[in-house]
Amino acid sequence: MSAFSLPLLAKIEIRHHHHRHRAWNLWFPLFVLWLLCLPIVLVLLPIFFLGCLVTWIDPFRALGIFWEILSALKGMHFEIEHSGNHVRVRLQ
């Protein structure tokens, strides 16, 4: 079941080319974002079901796939370095 749990934390590391040895480490709590999104999702759910009904898509299957996509973001890692500036984001 752990494979299908949402990412709870985003670790962001920013390094400026003037301060190569000093990095800004930000820990962004994604679970707060999910909690904030929850009421919006609940409000939009009837519209989503209606849309699925019109397009003949199984809404429960679609919801499952959306959940799977969000869960699969766990372990995502991207890193960009340009002209000595460096940004790294890890989702955990």
Add this chain to the structure above:
Amino acid sequence: MNENRRQILEMLSTGKVTAEEAERLLSAVEVEEPASGTRAKPKYLRVMVEADASDHGHGATKVNIRVPMQLLRAGVKLASLIPIQARHHLNDELRKQGLEIDLTQIKPENLEELIEHVNDLTVDVDDAKNKVRIFCE
């Protein structure tokens, strides 16, 4: 500690590899270790791009992305939700762009087969200034 790990850590201590390269090598070893008899499935797709833009007055640009395979699986499942008529339209548009891809044939069960074989795949594009590397780990 096994021999592979020791070698990687020695390479790191002597400065032959960077900490990031060592991390990548260690994770590759971790993937291989349980698969002494059977082959382990790749867990991530790694895309590494190095571009030298010094001609344009910028320094080098490096991009390193690790995408979980689970995300690719979920993406294919999402594509399977696209109504069949829309998929035919997409196929036509892709064909106009010169891409002979039949989206109706991309199914989750086909993806599993693809992922099993993609383990051996490494794409290396290397020219004078740009370098692209795609592999599974």
